[in-house]
Amino acid sequence: MSLKELLKKAVASQAQIEADEERADAHRSVGCTPVDQLTDRSRASVSGVIRSVTLRPREGVPALEAELYDGSGALDLVWLGRREIGGVTPGRRLKIEGLVCLIDGRRTVFNPRYELRPRPGE
Secondary structure (H helix, E strand, C coil): CCHHHHHHHHHCCHHHHHHHHHHHHHHHCCCCCCHHHCCCCEEEEEEEEEEEEEECCECCECEEEEEEECCCCEEEEEEECCCCCCCCCCCCEEEEEEEEEEECCEEEEECCEEEEECCCCC
16 A cells, blocks of 8 residues: 555545445445446446435335445435335445436435445455
């Protein structure tokens, strides 16, 4: 590691350090696209960590919503008709595939295929 990288790391905020770690982890996932590079109406694979999970009914239908963060940005995941999914919890790493769309200005994937990834140390 160069002196410049060491100094940058020494003065970085905790949020910046975590973002850098997530970007590095997502970059190691072959075939994944960073969230900040996703375009509307495109199929994509994204790897990141779940920051939040919420049960939010949509038009009377249960919907499980999660926010996936990869260090470059956040992606909303929505599973319609689901109240919970085993393993989909905050702090869990996930790789998803699906069609990206913009909903109220936020990148969103409905009913993504997903793969649970090991947490650090697992």
